[in-house]
Amino acid sequence: MTEAASRPTLEAVAARAGVSRATVSRVVNGGDGVREPVAERVRQAVAELGYVPNQAARSLVTRRHDAVAVVIAEPETRVFADPFFALQLRGISKELTAHDNQLVLLLTEGRDDHARVARYLAGGHVDGALVFSLHLDDPLPGLIHDAGVPTVFGGRPGWGDDGRTADATPSSGHDPGVVYVDCDNRGGARAAVRHLVDLGRTRVAHLTGALDQTSAVDRLDGYRDVMAEVPGASDPRLVVESDFTPGGGERAMRELLGRCPDVDAVFAANDLTALGALRVLRASGRRVPEDVAVIGFDDMLPVAMETDPPLTTVRQDIEEMGRLMARLLLRGLAGGRDRTAAAEQPPAAGGVILPTTLIRRASA
Amino acid sequence: MTEAASRPTLEAVAARAGVSRATVSRVVNGGDGVREPVAERVRQAVAELGYVPNQAARSLVTRRHDAVAVVIAEPETRVFADPFFALQLRGISKELTAHDNQLVLLLTEGRDDHARVARYLAGGHVDGALVFSLHLDDPLPGLIHDAGVPTVFGGRPGWGDDGRTADATPSSGHDPGVVYVDCDNRGGARAAVRHLVDLGRTRVAHLTGALDQTSAVDRLDGYRDVMAEVPGASDPRLVVESDFTPGGGERAMRELLGRCPDVDAVFAANDLTALGALRVLRASGRRVPEDVAVIGFDDMLPVAMETDPPLTTVRQDIEEMGRLMARLLLRGLAGGRDRTAAAEQPPAAGGVILPTTLIRRASA
Numbered sequence: 001m002t003e004a005a006s007r008p009t010l011e012a013v014a015a016r017a018g019v020s021r022a023t024v025s026r027v028v029n030g031g032d033g034v035r036e037p038v039a040e041r042v043r044q045a046v047a048e049l050g051y052v053p054n055q056a057a058r059s060l061v062t063r064r065h066d067a068v069a070v071v072i073a074e075p076e077t078r079v080f081a082d083p084f085f086a087l088q089l090r091g092i093s094k095e096l097t098a099h100d101n102q103l104v105l106l107l108t109e110g111r112d113d114h115a116r117v118a119r120y121l122a123g124g125h126v127d128g129a130l131v132f133s134l135h136l137d138d139p140l141p142g143l144i145h146d147a148g149v150p151t152v153f154g155g156r157p158g159w160g161d162d163g164r165t166a167d168a169t170p171s172s173g174h175d176p177g178v179v180y181v182d183c184d185n186r187g188g189a190r191a192a193v194r195h196l197v198d199l200g201r202t203r204v205a206h207l208t209g210a211l212d213q214t215s216a217v218d219r220l221d222g223y224r225d226v227m228a229e230v231p232g233a234s235d236p237r238l239v240v241e242s243d244f245t246p247g248g249g250e251r252a253m254r255e256l257l258g259r260c261p262d263v264d265a266v267f268a269a270n271d272l273t274a275l276g277a278l279r280v281l282r283a284s285g286r287r288v289p290e291d292v293a294v295i296g297f298d299d300m301l302p303v304a305m306e307t308d309p310p311l312t313t314v315r316q317d318i319e320e321m322g323r324l325m326a327r328l329l330l331r332g333l334a335g336g337r338d339r340t341a342a343a344e345q346p347p348a349a350g351g352v353i354l355p356t357t358l359i360r361r362a363s364a
Numbered sequence: 365m366t367e368a369a370s371r372p373t374l375e376a377v378a379a380r381a382g383v384s385r386a387t388v389s390r391v392v393n394g395g396d397g398v399r400e401p402v403a404e405r406v407r408q409a410v411a412e413l414g415y416v417p418n419q420a421a422r423s424l425v426t427r428r429h430d431a432v433a434v435v436i437a438e439p440e441t442r443v444f445a446d447p448f449f450a451l452q453l454r455g456i457s458k459e460l461t462a463h464d465n466q467l468v469l470l471l472t473e474g475r476d477d478h479a480r481v482a483r484y485l486a487g488g489h490v491d492g493a494l495v496f497s498l499h500l501d502d503p504l505p506g507l508i509h510d511a512g513v514p515t516v517f518g519g520r521p522g523w524g525d526d527g528r529t530a531d532a533t534p535s536s537g538h539d540p541g542v543v544y545v546d547c548d549n550r551g552g553a554r555a556a557v558r559h560l561v562d563l564g565r566t567r568v569a570h571l572t573g574a575l576d577q578t579s580a581v582d583r584l585d586g587y588r589d590v591m592a593e594v595p596g597a598s599d600p601r602l603v604v605e606s607d608f609t610p611g612g613g614e615r616a617m618r619e620l621l622g623r624c625p626d627v628d629a630v631f632a633a634n635d636l637t638a639l640g641a642l643r644v645l646r647a648s649g650r651r652v653p654e655d656v657a658v659i660g661f662d663d664m665l666p667v668a669m670e671t672d673p674p675l676t677t678v679r680q681d682i683e684e685m686g687r688l689m690a691r692l693l694l695r696g697l698a699g700g701r702d703r704t705a706a707a708e709q710p711p712a713a714g715g716v717i718l719p720t721t722l723i724r725r726a727s728a
Contacts, residue, residue, distance in 0.1 A: 089444070094473065104468055105470075108457075108467075109458065120466045
């Protein structure tokens with residue numbers, strides 16, 4: 001095993017250069033107040049010994065790591081199975097790399113590990129955090145707040161600045177002033193359901209996402225907005241709870257066909273749910289879109305192009321969402337050091353909402 | 365943005381408890397030498413103020429972070445596209461979580477970012493590193509060595525303790541004493557090629573992996589071992605270089621059919637390469653296995669089960685490989701603190717080689 005024992009110490013550098021530890025420390029950390037000939041001697045000793053400054057010590061001085069944590073509040077198996085996260089990470093990675101910041105992805109087996117994640121965040125290993133896929137009863141936001149790490153959330157957190165009362169509140173005292181990036185979930189859902197109604201469909205169903213996530217709640221609200229406008233359209237049996245996965249979409253679609261065999265349109269909460277629904281519709285002998293029209297959400301490629309038939313869906317720019325989260329965090333961190341850049345600052349709190357677009361393919 | 369400014373300081377705890385900063389520090393870091401009534405007062409002040417010890421400061425004392433970095437020497441796009449990495453991470457995540465260690469995945473856009481990764485590793489943010497998918501000319505091993513971080517490698521590194529001279533050596537002075545976990549690449553390849561020969565095939569080809577990785581070189585060597593034993597079997601045109609990806613497999617298979625239209629068997633360096641080869645064989649009107657028998661490597665599920673026809677392949681236990689890497693690293697770290705556990709130590713240097721098994725399905 002490569003061992004740390006042989007690493008040259010600050011003391012060794014000081015001895016070689018014939019100066020004090022404090023002088024070495026000042027030179028290594030870029031501080032002033034050391035005469036140039038002495039500084040040069042220290043730099044030479046550093047080079048000769050191959051001394052690598054301990055960043056834990058250095059960061060106590062500079063308070064900057066050039067590293068940003070990404071926390072996805074899902075088990076690692078889900079992170080690698082759902083292409084949504086890969087796309088979001090792609091945007092984040094590009095933006096952080098362009099600013100020479102290290103992307104530090106903190107993986108977990110599940111919610112039991114969130115306290116450990118918060119400890120790592122509190123431990124002075126990163127400058128800030130990007131957190132997404134929060135669930136309403138997750139203690140993570142409270143723990144992150146207590147850790148005092150600047151954070152940008154992906155998706156509107158479940159406690160709000162929009163007047164809505166969430167089903168649950170974080171575990172500890174929260175400032176409502178959080179920064180988040182989201183897409184227009186409710187508006188996108190409205191556009192999808194209106195399209196189904198405009199096609200002349202009269203039994204329009206909704207397979208929801210995981211309802212402990214605000215994105216799922218907002219999409220359900222968008223569906224309800226439109227159904228409330230159409231006389232006689234609303235029927236609670238047309239709403240089936242699901243969980244954003246293909247397997248969940250299959251189960252929900254089977255339940256829906258049992259409850260309402262006359263269904264003629266389905267708005268699925270995301271493309272993966274639509275994928276599961278399409279499988280069950282095909283197995284039941286129903287034609288899409290002739291018998292049942294189907295619309296998804298995300299426009300996750302290649303999934304949405306490769307379904308049979310290709311999926312009509314609500315597009316959100318997932319990669320751009322990741323990039324924007326990273327940009328807002330980095331600007332906030334820079335602002336903390338350079339107050340002259342105030343015009344470039346993100347808002348101290350609030351959401352940046354990206355637009356959505358209905359993409360028409362063959363399924364509706 | 366959630367700001368760090370409001371975080372209670374060590375000074376505040378000291379003031380509240382009526383003791384010195386040094387005393388608070390000793391209590392927080394579990395040190396001795398503080399009388400119990402005083403220690404109790406400090407703990408109470410910590411609880412009342414919600415003080416979170418700065419781990420950068422604490423780690424200077426304890427030198428332990430309970431965090432392990434994972435570095436995959438591939439761009440993040442590749443990490444999320446190739447299920448091999450998801451499986452290895454699954455094993456690592458389970459093992460680290462079982463020991464309450466945080467998995468810190470360091471993602472990059474490419475090799476240009478490896479110096480930054482090494483800086484993070486050197487920065488005192490993790491106790492050790494698990495590094496895999498190394499390429500021979502990558503400076504990362506040298507940088508990691510200089511960083512002085514205990515490391516276990518996944519896959520035999522390209523400089524060796526097996527008498528082989530690698531095509532390239534790391535950038536800086538290396539102890540050859542590295543610990544790694546690998547599977548029996550050469551033996552597995554031999555078993556696959558022998559099976560094809562035993563089926564009576566006389567024109568047995570090999571689509572290689574990326575030859576700047578030892579796993580690809582070892583599998584090619586295994587292929588050559590068997591071909592050298594069969595009189596008249598060797599033909600350099602039967603070896604086509606590829607890169608472990610489905611697209612690379614397609615390109616290599618097309619080239620092979622152009623060179624040797626009489627090919628009747630293909631040993632592909634991994635299952636993804638075989639997947640690409642099967643597509644091209646089907647498009648060319650050849651039946652598998654009747655006209656051309658195909659064998660892959662990895663037994664990556666569900667890929668290998670869902671090819672058409674299901675793939676005969678060499679199984680290695682990828683998840684177990686990840687778990688074992690994590691276990692060896694954690695034991696090494698524990699050994700560094702507890703010399704009495706010497707019997708439980710991993711070897712100071714060398715490889716742990718896991719066995720492989722030929723899995724027969726329909727393709728050969």
